[in-house]
Amino acid sequence: MKLGKILLTVVAIMLALTALGKSQPTSLFCVLEGTGHRITVFFLREASGGSFYVNGAKAQLALTSLDRPPEPHVLTATSGGTTISQIGAPCYGNSCAGRSFLTGRYYAHLEYVVPSNLRAGMYAVEIVGTDALRSADGAPLNPGHLYLPPMLYVPAISGDDGLRDARRRYLGKTVYAMPSDVETGRCAGDPTARVALNKYQAATITSIERSVGAVETGYFQNPDGAFLALDPLIVGVRTADNHFVMPPSLPAVIRLPKSGACIHRDFMLADPWEIERHFSLRDPREHPEWPARFQSALKQNTVLPGMTHEMVSSILGYPAAYGTIAQLDRLAVWSYDAPTPFQSTVYFRGDAVIKYNPPGNLP
Numbered sequence: 010m011k012l013g014k015i016l017l018t019v020v021a022i023m024l025a026l027t028a029l030g031k032s033q034p035t036s037l038f039c040v041l042e043g044t045g046h047r048i049t050v051f052f053l054r055e056a057s058g059g060s061f062y063v064n065g066a067k068a069q070l071a072l073t074s075l076d077r078p079p080e081p082h083v084l085t086a087t088s089g090g091t092t093i094s095q096i097g098a099p100c101y102g103n104s105c106a107g108r109s110f111l112t113g114r115y116y117a118h119l120e121y122v123v124p125s126n127l128r129a130g131m132y133a134v135e136i137v138g139t140d141a142l143r144s145a146d147g148a149p150l151n152p153g154h155l156y157l158p159p160m161l162y163v164p165a166i167s168g169d170d171g172l173r174d175a176r177r178r179y180l181g182k183t184v185y186a187m188p189s190d191v192e193t194g195r196c197a198g199d200p201t202a203r204v205a206l207n208k209y210q211a212a213t214i215t216s217i218e219r220s221v222g223a224v225e226t227g228y229f230q231n232p233d234g235a236f237l238a239l240d241p242l243i244v245g246v247r248t249a250d251n252h253f254v255m256p257p258s259l260p261a262v263i264r265l266p267k268s269g270a271c272i273h274r275d276f277m278l279a280d281p282w283e284i285e286r287h288f289s290l291r292d293p294r295e296h297p298e299w300p301a302r303f304q305s306a307l308k309q310n311t312v313l314p315g316m317t318h319e320m321v322s323s324i325l326g327y328p329a330a331y332g333t334i335a336q337l338d339r340l341a342v343w344s345y346d347a348p349t350p351f352q353s354t355v356y357f358r359g360d361a362v363i364k365y366n367p368p369g370n371l372p
Contacts, residue, residue: 046123046239048161048224050086050136054115060145063117068141070121072161075331076130083137086119123239129165131236131331160236160331162227162279164219172219175242175281179214184246184288186210188326194246194274204271206248209294215273216245225277229286229329236331238279244288246274282333286326293323312355312365318343321355321362 050070054061065086073081142150164171186206194204206212225241248271278284294307303320306313312321318338327334328343337343343355350369355362 046125046163047120048123048237048239049118049120051116051118052142054150060115061117061150062143062145063119064138064141064143065119067138068119069137071135071137072123072127072132073135074128074130074132075160077128082124082127082132084121084123086121123161123163127163129163129171132161132163134159134161134237162236162238164238164240164280166219166221166240169219171280172217172242175217175244175284178281179244179284179288179290180217181214182290183211183213184290185292186212187287187289187293187322188324194276196271196274204274206246206274209292210248211292212246212248212274212288214244214288215247216243218243218245220277223277225279227277227279227283229327229331236279238283241277241279242281242284244276244278244284246276248272248274285334296320296323312362312367314362314365316362317360318357325353325355 048070050068052061052063052068068086070084070086071081072084073079140149144150166172186209188208194206196204219240220243221240223241223243225238226235227238227241228235276287278287296304296307299307299320303313303316306316307320307324310324312324318340321343322334322337325343325345327337328340328345330337330340330344332340338360341357343357345353345355347353347368353368354366356364
């Protein structure tokens with residue numbers, strides 16, 4: 010397994026270097042950060058493509074609900090045309106930071122206000138306006154690729170039933186970390202450090218607050234399911250010890266915690282639906298009611314035909330799809346996206362696995 014991870018890392022680096030040597034898309038844009046109900050869209054272009062400008066009145070942001078019949082809400086930027094400057098600042102996750110080993114890029118940003126009466130839920134994000142981007146000579150540019158996150162979650166904070174529901178279900182309770190390799194939190198005793206809970210690690214929920222004005226760049230099971238959540242919940246947990254694991258893809262500038270500093274941790278999660286995906290009120294490994302062969306498969310971290318959605322989640326976690334556990338349990342296919350050959354797929358008929366395509370193996 011360690012050899013496979015090393016080979017995967019080498020392959021990823023080679024692909025990234027190869028991509029840098031190839032012609033890049035005409036222009037790139039990414040939904041990058043948000044504060045409360047104000048979000049910022051960053052536009053980027055390879056330095057080799059030259060400078061460009063954005064017409065804020067024409068670069069509209071379309072939000073299409075994933076929770077009800079699609080009815081796009083079109084937002085217009087609060088700023089007008091933007092002057093572009095060149096910096097070596099590629100965009101990843103929720104930050105833009107200079108990287109001297111990468112080519113420089115031209116960038117711009119526009120701000121959009123999310124209406125306060127927008128219904129709660131998850132929205133697909135898309136830039137609309139075919140003539141919003143122009144090169145320095147006036148030629149139109151294609152917006153190109155949408156960087157992470159491609160979705161925006163808006164909570165219902167009026168009355169805040171979500172906060173009350175989360176407190177009623179979890180406050181003071183012992184929970185267990187579901188299988189997930191992206192659960193990243195902050196050490197309460199060392200705020201600059203970032204850690205992840207171990208798989209199945211027990212913790213006590215000590216506090217749940219709504220962080221109005223903050224933003225979460227979150228994930229489901231893997232980075233392919235990224236989303237931006239406005240006004241998320243801050244879930245405080247206490248663990249029995251400070252044992253932790255390093256979050257995947259953690260930037261080197263974010264350091265590990267001091268010894269003994271991670272007994273108390275804070276996790277930023279969108280709403281109760283995301284809390285339940287990450288924290289189980291029951292130890293996922295303890296199911297004496299399951300048939301012996303399924304209990305054995307759980308220990309071996311493998312999926313067998315006949316397993317239920319709950320059994321699969323106890324082994325693999327939940328897939329990269331938006332929804333509550335109840336909604337996910339109605340899906341006939343759970344896909345776990347990952348770089349080839351590590352992706353996997355589980356097929357269900359009703360609540361029983363009928364086929365499992367496990368991750369492949371490197372030669």
